[in-house]
Amino acid sequence: MRLKCEHVWNYISDYIDGSVDAQLRDEIEKHLEHCEICTAVLDSTRNILVLTADERTFELPVGFSERLHARLAEELVGHTAGGDADSSAEL
Amino acid sequence: MSAEGDLIQRILAGETELFHDLIRPCERMVYLTALSMMKDEAEAEDATQEAMLKAYRALRSFQGEAKFSTWLVAITLNECRRKLRIAKRATFESLDEGGTEYEGEFTPAVLTDWREVPLEALERKEIRQAVVAAVGELPPIYRQVFTLRDIEELDVRETAEVLGLSANVVKVRLHRARLLLQKRLAPILKAARTGRRRFFWWSTT
Ligand SMILES: [Zn+2]
Numbered sequence: 301m302r303l304k305c306e307h308v309w310n311y312i313s314d315y316i317d318g319s320v321d322a323q324l325r326d327e328i329e330k331h332l333e334h335c336e337i338c339t340a341v342l343d344s345t346r347n348i349l350v351l352t353a354d355e356r357t358f359e360l361p362v363g364f365s366e367r368l369h370a371r372l373a374e375e376l377v378g379h380t381a382g383g384d385a386d387s388s389a390e391l
Numbered sequence: 392m393s394a395e396g397d398l399i400q401r402i403l404a405g406e407t408e409l410f411h412d413l414i415r416p417c418e419r420m421v422y423l424t425a426l427s428m429m430k431d432e433a434e435a436e437d438a439t440q441e442a443m444l445k446a447y448r449a450l451r452s453f454q455g456e457a458k459f460s461t462w463l464v465a466i467t468l469n470e471c472r473r474k475l476r477i478a479k480r481a482t483f484e485s486l487d488e489g490g491t492e493y494e495g496e497f498t499p500a501v502l503t504d505w506r507e508v509p510l511e512a513l514e515r516k517e518i519r520q521a522v523v524a525a526v527g528e529l530p531p532i533y534r535q536v537f538t539l540r541d542i543e544e545l546d547v548r549e550t551a552e553v554l555g556l557s558a559n560v561v562k563v564r565l566h567r568a569r570l571l572l573q574k575r576l577a578p579i580l581k582a583a584r585t586g587r588r589r590f591f592w593w594s595t596t
Contacts, residue, residue, distance in 0.1 A: 306498075307546075309498060309499055309570070312405065312499070312566070312569070312570070312571075313565055313566035313569050314562070314566070315563070316569075319562075336503070336505065337501050337502075337503070339505070340501075340502045340503075340505030340577070341499040341500075341501070341577075343505065343507065344499075344500070344502070344505070344508075344573055344576070344577035344580055344581075345415055345499070345569055345570075345572075345573045345577075346418065347508055347513060347580055348569070348572050348573060348576050348577075348580070349541055349569070350513070351513060351518070351519065351522045352522060352526065352537075352541050352542050352572075353417070353541060353542065353544060354519075356519065357519045357522055357523060358419075358426075358523060358526075358542060360418070360419060360422055360425055361432050361436060364418070364422065364436060365415075365418060365437075366438070367436070368418060368439065368443065369411055369438075371440045371444070372410065372411060372414075372440075372443060372444070372447070372576075373411075375409040375444055375447060376408060376410055376411075376447070377407075379407075379447075379448070380403075380405065380407060380449060380453070381402050381403055381407055381410060381447050381448070381450040382403065382448065382449075382451045388425075
């Protein structure tokens, strides 16, 4: 049985994550061998995921860490860490 | 005991300064989680600070059954939801918890004549900026799942747990988010391959 392109698209995310079963994976790979369109879809999606996982793509605002630690420092001086009832109730 | 567990014990025993070291590896993750909820950098930074303070005050309730970073992400999501509720109340809007799935087709961009994009094209700042913008434009329910899975690299189970969703819903939303991003970004990647001049003709001529 030949897979249609639309069918391959439905499983593209699971295929990338390696969570399709062996039979479906084989069928998808057979389809990819002769289908340029699905190969382009897969390839471009992978490119995008490489970019989003790359730490240089999403950067912290300038001075973010300094401001965070300065704010924490104020809190750490006066208070011990612990079991604050309000915050743990929200977890 | 893990280095992390050891740090936590010492902080609880009074070496409060060590909290700085404990959270340092998680700052980026917490900020990006907040950004996926708040969308505005200043609000996300504010929510990050609040979440870290809450984590400090509630540190004793961390049981170590989850990863510390995942526990922080859960606190951050709660803090963001609290802020969003307050903001909505101020404007008399009802709070859309973002549970609605979107109807319609989720199909990829179909590109003919696709060839591999060279690494140096992917490395361009303009491409990275386009990626950041496209993620920011995703509907919130897809942006949240995508951020946790494909930016922070939590697994499906952890993502489902912190968002209070089933693993299946996580997979469906992730799939849709990826297709929406592919649709938006693949033509830009393709154009980048053929050269900066053609892609940015509007800004270079
Ligand atoms: Zn195909």
